[in-house]
Amino acid sequence: MRFAFVLGEIASGMRRNLVMVVSVVLVTFISLTFVGAAGLLQLQIDQMKGYWYDRVQVAVFLCVENSTSESCASGPVTDEQRTAIEAKLKSPELSAYVDTVQYESQDQALVHFREQLANSPIVEAVTAEQLPESFRVGLVDPEKYEVISEAFSSQPGVDIVSDQREYLEEIFGYINIASLVALGIAVVMSVGAILLIATTIRLSAFSRRRETGIMRLVGASKAIIQLPFVLEGVIAAILGAAIASGTLWAVLRYGGQWLSREYPQMGFISTQELLLVVPALFLLGALLAGASSLLTLRRYLKV
Amino acid sequence: MLPSPTPARALAVLRGRRIAMIRFEHVTKVYDQKSKPALDGVSLDVDRGEFLFLVGASGSGKSTFIRLVLKEDRATRGAVYVAGQNVANIPSWRVPKLRRGIGVVFQDFRLLPNKSVFANVAFAMQVIGKSRAVIRETVPEVLKTVGLEGKNNRMPHELSGGEQQRVAIARAIVNKPGILLADEPTGNLDPTTSMGIMKVLDRINQNGTTVVMATHDDDIVNTMRKRVVELRDGSVVRDDAQGIYIGTTTAAAG
Ligand SMILES: Nc1ncnc2c1ncn2[C@@H]1O[C@H](COP(=O)(O)OP(=O)(O)OP(=O)(O)O)[C@@H](O)[C@H]1O
Ligand SMILES: [Mg+2]
Numbered sequence: 001m002r003f004a005f006v007l008g009e010i011a012s013g014m015r016r017n018l019v020m021v022v023s024v025v026l027v028t029f030i031s032l033t034f035v036g037a038a039g040l041l042q043l044q045i046d047q048m049k050g051y052w053y054d055r056v057q058v059a060v061f062l063c064v065e066n067s068t069s070e071s072c073a074s075g076p077v078t079d080e081q082r083t084a085i086e087a088k089l090k091s092p093e094l095s096a097y098v099d100t101v102q103y104e105s106q107d108q109a110l111v112h113f114r115e116q117l118a119n120s121p122i123v124e125a126v127t128a129e130q131l132p133e134s135f136r137v138g139l140v141d142p143e144k145y146e147v148i149s150e151a152f153s154s155q156p157g158v159d160i161v162s163d164q165r166e167y168l169e170e171i172f173g174y175i176n177i178a179s180l181v182a183l184g185i186a187v188v189m190s191v192g193a194i195l196l197i198a199t200t201i202r203l204s205a206f207s208r209r210r211e212t213g214i215m216r217l218v219g220a221s222k223a224i225i226q227l228p229f230v231l232e233g234v235i236a237a238i239l240g241a242a243i244a245s246g247t248l249w250a251v252l253r254y255g256g257q258w259l260s261r262e263y264p265q266m267g268f269i270s271t272q273e274l275l276l277v278v279p280a281l282f283l284l285g286a287l288l289a290g291a292s293s294l295l296t297l298r299r300y301l302k303v
Numbered sequence: 304m305l306p307s308p309t310p311a312r313a314l315a316v317l318r319g320r321r322i323a324m325i326r327f328e329h330v331t332k333v334y335d336q337k338s339k340p341a342l343d344g345v346s347l348d349v350d351r352g353e354f355l356f357l358v359g360a361s362g363s364g365k366s367t368f369i370r371l372v373l374k375e376d377r378a379t380r381g382a383v384y385v386a387g388q389n390v391a392n393i394p395s396w397r398v399p400k401l402r403r404g405i406g407v408v409f410q411d412f413r414l415l416p417n418k419s420v421f422a423n424v425a426f427a428m429q430v431i432g433k434s435r436a437v438i439r440e441t442v443p444e445v446l447k448t449v450g451l452e453g454k455n456n457r458m459p460h461e462l463s464g465g466e467q468q469r470v471a472i473a474r475a476i477v478n479k480p481g482i483l484l485a486d487e488p489t490g491n492l493d494p495t496t497s498m499g500i501m502k503v504l505d506r507i508n509q510n511g512t513t514v515v516m517a518t519h520d521d522d523i524v525n526t527m528r529k530r531v532v533e534l535r536d537g538s539v540v541r542d543d544a545q546g547i548y549i550g551t552t553t554a555a556a557g
Contacts, residue, residue: 002429002432005429005430210413210415211415211426213413214413214415214426214427214474215430216399216402217373217402217407218402218403218406218426218427218430218431218474218475218478219399219400219401219402219403219404219431219478220399220430220431221396221399221431222395222396222399224430224431224432225430
């Protein structure tokens with residue numbers, strides 16, 4: 001009885017206050033979408049770290065005809081130099097750091113280059129001679145890039161030592177910024193949502209002051225008097241969370257699909273990651289609405 | 304001045320044989336410091352089953368008395384007891400329980416305009432968690448008590464003022480309170496209709512409910528011949544067992 005009664009009160013309250021309820025739904029929807037986006041971007045970074053840190057290699061590029069670095073002053077790498085470099089990479093001193101060593105010839109470099117830039121017109125103009133041969137070194141600990149860099153940067157025949165991790169860190173930096181921007185928008189929008197919920201509950205309490213006055217007089221408990229108002233805010237916020245979740249799902253499902261097709265080797269997060277984010281959104285929405293309506297009622301609803 | 308309940312009554316209270324339903328001990332209520340008190344050292348006992356008229360000019364403190372019984376406000380000085388309990392000692396979460404034992408009726412009815420007669424009365428039971436079955440059984444009974452059989456499904460705007468007040472009374476007594484407080488319940492009604500309402504209140508009183516009614520209606524007071532307490536500027540100036548409305552402050556009533 002009490003349950004049915006509270007449900008009835010909520011329904012009539014929300015009907016009377018429909019415009020405000022709709023705006024609460026929309027504002028929580030926007031704010032929670034940005035909260036979710038910030039969370040998903042962090043998950044994306046984690047995912048890429050997990051995927052790429054195992055695969056990143058240090059590339060030791062060898063001199064070609066038009067290399068400009070000092071160690072290439074004597075021209076393209078010679079056979080002896082190449083043998084010396086390979087021997088040094090496989091030497092006992094470096095074995096603690098080096099996991100794998102792979103040689104990539106100029107022809108193989110051209111094949112990889114063409115694969116990576118399949119749709120670009122420059123591919124036609126590039127020949128194998130322009131691309132450097134290289135040793136691809138997998139490290140035991142990817143953080144220890146410095147060791148290889150120091151050991152080889154002035155080695156004769158070595159043009160440049162490059163760490164793929166640097167590119168990744170740069171990408172992560174951009175994603176992090178995007179995630180912070182999303183979080184900033186989320187915070188501002190959440191403040192807006194809290195204020196709007198407070199106003200809505202206040203109006204609702206005002207428009208139903210006759211009912212609540214009678215409830216008080218006949219001895220209804222504080223909980224029964226306040227519950228319909230609090231739930232009104234919470235339900236609106238949960239609707240907002242549901243729409244936000246749907247939006248994030250659609251973005252991941254269709255946007256993610258497109259991205260993975262364009263950049264197959266990047267390791268994008270999938271709709272699975274929503275399983276972590278969505279419950280958090282619902283919880284956050286319910287908490288925001290519950291807390292702000294309770295605080296409002298303490299001031300504006302006599303019990 | 305010392306409080307002056309009759310010695311017999313004071314003795315009975317001391318022995319704990321009879322506990323007053325409502326008891327005011329030197330109660331003073333000051334709303335704001337600048338103006339004089341709304342109630343000024345009021346001492347009064349209302350026994351179980353009594354019918355009491357609270358009379359006095361506008362602003363003499365009648366509504367304030369009622370608000371203090373309900374713990375809508377707190378006494379500035381003195382103590383208010385309801386059913387033997389000092390309301391100042393009731394924690395806020397227990398106040399609903401106090402109010403379940405008290406029914407209230409006002410001059411302006413205070414019905415919910417979008418609910419039927421039945422739903423208005425049922426509302427008072429729903430909000431304290433009574434089951435649907437109990438509500439379906441009790442509400443028609445109470446509507447019959449106040450003389451509203453067959454009007455269950457009317458909306459408040461389809462009722463006369465007297466009928467609306469009957470609905471309000473039904474709502475006030477549906478949870479079987481021990482006390483019924485009525486603040487000028489006939490204030491908006493013509494004399495004939497008012498007498499009808501008084502019959503209902505009298506019947507409720509006959510069933511054992513203590514009734515306190517604040518009123519300006521001299522006809523009613525003079526016809527009913529119940530206990531009359533007159534307030535003037537917040538003080539009790541008259542307490543007659545079977546009083547009339549107008550009287551000099553020293554009038555002896557019979
Ligand atoms: N909430 C309040 N704040 C300040 N003063 C109040 C408040 N309520 C009542 N008063 C003052 O207290 C005094 C007593 O008011 P009360 O309402 O008890 O009178 P009353 O006897 O019920 O009058 P009436 O017959 O007009 O209803 C009045 O002077 C009034 O102005
Ligand atoms: Mg009054």
